[in-house]
Amino acid sequence: MDTWTEGFGQEGGLFRRLREACAADWRAYTWHPFVQGLSDGTLPLAAFRRYLIQDYLFLIHFARAEALAVFKAESVEAMREKAEAIRAILAETEMHLRYCASWGLTEADVRAAPESAETVSYTRYVIDRGLAGDILDLEVALAPCTVGYAEVAQRILADPRRRAEGNPYQSWIDTYADPGYQAMAKAAAARIDALGESHGGHARFAGLSATFAEAARLEARFWQQGLDAAEGDMVPHEKVQR
Numbered sequence: 001m002d003t004w005t006e007g008f009g010q011e012g013g014l015f016r017r018l019r020e021a022c023a024a025d026w027r028a029y030t031w032h033p034f035v036q037g038l039s040d041g042t043l044p045l046a047a048f049r050r051y052l053i054q055d056y057l058f059l060i061h062f063a064r065a066e067a068l069a070v071f072k073a074e075s076v077e078a079m080r081e082k083a084e085a086i087r088a089i090l091a092e093t094e095m096h097l098r099y100c101a102s103w104g105l106t107e108a109d110v111r112a113a114p115e116s117a118e119t120v121s122y123t124r125y126v127i128d129r130g131l132a133g134d135i136l137d138l139e140v141a142l143a144p145c146t147v148g149y150a151e152v153a154q155r156i157l158a159d160p161r162r163r164a165e166g167n168p169y170q171s172w173i174d175t176y177a178d179p180g181y182q183a184m185a186k187a188a189a190a191r192i193d194a195l196g197e198s199h200g201g202h203a204r205f206a207g208l209s210a211t212f213a214e215a216a217r218l219e220a221r222f223w224q225q226g227l228d229a230a231e232g233d234m235v236p237h238e239k240v241q242r
Ligand SMILES: Cc1ncc(C[n+]2csc(CCO)c2C)c(N)n1
Pocket: 055, 058, 059, 062, 085, 088, 089, 092, 144, 145, 146, 149, 219, 222
C-alpha cells in the first residue's frame, strides 16, 4: 500500500478495497504524465487547452450524473450532499471559463466544441452505471473522479519536481488542493464506506470493483487525449515516464 491510500476512506472499508484492487490503474490515472506535466509546469499548453475544453463538457454531463444521484438518494441528507456536489461542479466550470477567456474563447465557443470520444465514453459510462444499478453502483462510478482529483493535488504538492513559482497551471492545482475540495473528496470516500455496509458492498465486490477500475482507466484516457492533441509539441525528455 502506498501512502496516498491513507487520506481517503477507512482501513478495511469499501473505498480502500476498491482502490487497492485496481492499484496499477489507479496509479496510472493519478500520476499520469499529464499530471506530472502540470506539476513541473512542462505540460504543453495545447495539451492543457484540449483537456480543459473537454473537461468543461465533461462537467456538464457529470452534473447530470450527480443529479441522477439526487434521484437515487435514499435520504434527504444524501440528497443535500448530492445537490451540493452539483453546485460545486458548476462552480468548477468557472475556473475553466477563466482559462478559456484568457485564450480568447467565450463560453459559447466552449459549448460549441464537439465532445470527444473520451468525454462521451466516460460520462455516459457513469450515467449508465447509475441508471442500471442502485445508489452504490452510481457512487462507485462517481468516486474515482471526486477522490482521484484530490489525490492528484496531494501528489503534486508533494512532488519534488513541482514548479511552485510561476507555474502556468497553478490555479488548476489550487482548485483541487483547496481544503473545501479535499474535505468533499474525503466525504465521498466515507460515503462509499457507509453504503458498502448498508448495501452489501463486500458481497457485491466483483461488480463494484469492475466499475471502479473502469472509471479509473477512463480518467487516464481523459488525460491522454490532452497529450495526444499536443503530439509533436513535447520534447523527448518529457515523454519519458518518471
Ligand atoms: C475528467 C475529470 N475528472 C475529475 C474531475 C474533478 N471533478 C469533477 S466533478 C467534481 C466535483 C465532485 O463530484 C470534481 C472534483 C474533473 N474536473 N475532470
